[in-house]
Amino acid sequence: MPYHSIVLVKQVPDTAHVTGKVMNEDGTINRAALPAIMNPEDMNALEMALQVKDQHGGTVTAVTMGPPRAAEVLREALYRGADQVILLSDKKFAGSDTLATSYALKCAVERIGGYDLVFCGRQAIDGDTAQVGPQVAEKLGIPQITYAEAILALEGGSITVRRALPLGREVVRCTLPCLLTVVGSANQPRPPSAQRMLACKLAASPLEYARLLETWPEFGTEEALDRYLAERGLRIPVWSAADIGADEGMLGLSGSPTKVLKVDYVVFESRTSKEISPTEEGLSLLLRDLIEEYIL
């Protein structure tokens, strides 16, 4: 039987490739210089959803919440096989912590409706909190399976999943619908398909039209561009807070219990170190010190 999946993805700065140049002179992060990527474990979540579709049929819908440029990760999802993508973008979402974010995502999932499975990455590399998945599950009132590594069985209204834990593994069976957070060891995400890239290259959200018109002035107006994309199924829908029926008090800064009080540079107690010559004699002296101090 076919299963309908929703995959929640996030665009993140590529923190694994932070280099000296990415820090400003004053030590702040120069976000503009950081490449923005789809969070790696969200890619594994997307792959797991696509495999469910390959084996059982159904649909895969990818959702992200973010600024207009977050549409980039939705195009990545389309290139890999997502049937439908949705961008949640609204100034009212800005400043959301994990609780407010999970509320907005829950509203979007409910508006999409008709789902059997919700997939997320285990955690995002920019915050490493691993909170949004379980919080979305709680708000939807469905069970969660964190650290999902493999779907062992999917039959009728039940799923069997292997969880990869830091010091063990667990096999669990759960009723549908449920939410899975997927670990990086789950699979090797498929590369974008060349055919789908050609077909979906133009996919864009209305928030990107102004920029697109600079590249393709031949469309003339945003309306003309919109008509062109909509006819071909290439318009990425943008949902606002109102579109998903969200209570504004639960979004953004007002819906976020946690506040950043301050951000400090890490300061270490500096020590005057004793310089040891890298010779046999020097190292011998070091060892004598360590042995006399009962350190060795």
Place this chain on the structure above:
Amino acid sequence: MTEKRDVWIFIEQDAGRIAGVSLELLGKGRELAERLGGRVGALLFGHQVAPLAETAIHYGADVVYLADHAEMAFYRTLPYSRVAVELAREHRPAIFLLGATAVGRDLAPRIASALRAGLTADCTALQIGDFEQRGTLYRDLLYQIRPAFGGNVIATIVNPRMHPQMATVREGVMPLGKPDPTRRGEVVQVEARFEPQDLALEVLERQSWPPLCDLKGADIIVAGGAGVGSKENFALIHELARVLGGEVAASRAAVDAGYAGPERQVGQTGVTVRPRLYIACGISGAVQHRAGMDQSGTIVAINTDPNAPIFGIAHYKIVGDLKEVIPRLIHAYTCKLANLQTCKLANLQTCKLANLQPPGAKT
């Protein structure tokens, strides 16, 4: 009504053993509760786990909420969160802490979402302090301190209004307190009742394995970084650790490069360690690494770059190529041992090294 000032700790247990991080948190909870003038509450869930209540009290709990139920024998999100949420709604603690373990990171967000409470993940320090926002002064809030942006900065998070103030805390960052067997506390039996939907998930199979290495418990750690250069060279780190009787660790860069397994990673995203001796080989000392080992008793750093940040916190600085320095160090150490073997017996008896293996012996 008076603001509740209690500090709650979730006691993670498996097969009748309390997780180290829960015991560490009981000690921290004690300190916070004393500052706030509240009590330390411990949530102990499981099946036939009543004897653990006393342990929780010895480590600092004033009251243990004990939910003992066959459906709670093994951790599952829904039954555990159901009981925790109902208890928190009834008793309204000011602070609610969990270990940042696989269980804690699964359970805490579920509870926080249900309570609409703020939650900060992976804290490395907790303090009490005030916070002012738009003319309102909030007193005695929990400062939830955690690394951010790959460890380059430390963020202090507060939750002024939507309590409890929830946080998960990294293992090993809070010192483990000494149990006090004379401490007395109250044990409250909690009747756990479940709806069918709480039992939607069943565990079919469970396997757990012992930790592959014990970095937290090691007195001596020899750690290698990207500067080691290759997996083959990393054997030098293992060799030095073997000779000194220490444990092998690695920086994130070395783990990412595949020189060592993730279980050996020291730093903010790995393990926080405070051994007696830490030898950093070919580790430049990114903030995220230093934050995981700067509390070590004695730090020896070996690096080719005399300006490597690791030297800023090292007690002993060796500028040189570890591929040459480590073999020399091993040689010098085995010679020292050999000399000591020939010492007079009287000296040997007072000598800490007397019970060490002679050079070349395999351990």
